[in-house]
Amino acid sequence: MSTATIAIDTTQPAADLKPKEHGAYAIIGIPIVTALIIAGPTVVGLGVAIASFAGFFAHEPLLVSIGRRGKRAQRTTPAATRRLWTLVALMAVGGLLALFLGDSTVRISLAICGLLASVSFAIALAGKHKTLGGQLFGVVGLSVPCVPILLAGNLSVSVTAEAWATWLIGFASTTMSVRxxxxxxxxxxxxxxxxxxxxxxxxxxxxxxxGYRIPIITLPMIAMSWYLMISPPPAKELKRVGWTLVVGTVASAVWMTLQF
Structure with missing residues (x-):
């Protein structure tokens, strides 16, 4: 009987190593994919995309490995550290590729990306990532990889800044509507x-x-945000919130590609 009891106690489900903030997938993914379509699949752009996604997916394994998700999660997920190092290696390869092949403007933007990513992680470690300020800064840190991708495609700094600012406005709107x-x-x-x-x-x-021509593409995101604010769904239909905003974000992404 005691043997059976030990088996039950030690057989625990593995911790989920995927990022838990589901809205973050759209915030990082859609601007990157849109930027790659606009700028073209440059080696530098692909390197930035690989590094960005690797860093994004390394976030949860890192928190598990250092015990920030609880001792049970750390004990029952020995694969967390291995996955973390694999993703860190991918992040390093993609980042160094972009750093060495990009021009000075791209390198500066990569340094800014690294700084914002570090601050975002510090906010998460402090447990402030679910506050309004933490979520808005998360929008900044997650969307910024589109900047070096666009610059690598020979877009001007002004146009690139306008495109990024447009994403910031759109995602700030969706964040406020969800809250x-x-x-x-x-x-x-x-x-x-x-x-x-x-x-x-x-x-x-x-x-x-x-006279700025890109911000107008946020209209689908803003329209969906107003819709959710005016007609908020009940708790049992929370998934509707996410999918509604995804539809608006994809529509804005398509519109942005048509602007170039």
Whole structure:
């Protein structure tokens, strides 16, 4: 009987090594894929994409390995460290490839990417990644890899900055709408969410009127955000929030590719 008891206690499910923040997949993936389509599959761009995705997927194994997901997760997932080092190797190969083959502008942008990624991880270690500030900074850190990819495709710094700023506006809108939906379910005030979404919508109108041609592509993302704020789904339909925003983000991505 004691042997059977030991077997039950030590046979535990392995910890999930995939990133837990599902919205982050769209924030990192869609701008990278869009940038690769616009700039073309350059060696530097592909290196940045490999390094970015490897770093993204290394996040959870690292947290498990250092015990930030609990001792049980660390004990029951011996593969976490092996996966971590594999992803770190991929990140190093992709990053060094982009660093050595890219020009000075690309290298500067890569340094900025590294800095933002480090700060994002520090925020996660501090347990602040689910705060409003942490999530908004996460948008910055996750979307920035599109910058060196676009620069590697010979786009100007000004156009690249405009494209990235456009993604920041779009993802800030979706972030505020998701937090607004959650606030509704918890019966908390939503004045901040309404105000932020209105300000972001106004910024798109002002930028477009000022002659900037890329920010207008955020309209699908902003429209979906307004829809969720006006008609927030009940708790049992939370998946609808994610898929609604994915549809809007993909539509914006397609629109952006058509701008070039």
């Amino acid at each position: 607004g939906v959650i606030a509704t379910q918890k019966r908390k005030p939503r004045l901040l969410h309404w105000s932020a979404l209105a300000a972001l919508s106004l910024s798109v109108a002002v930028l477009t009127a000022g």
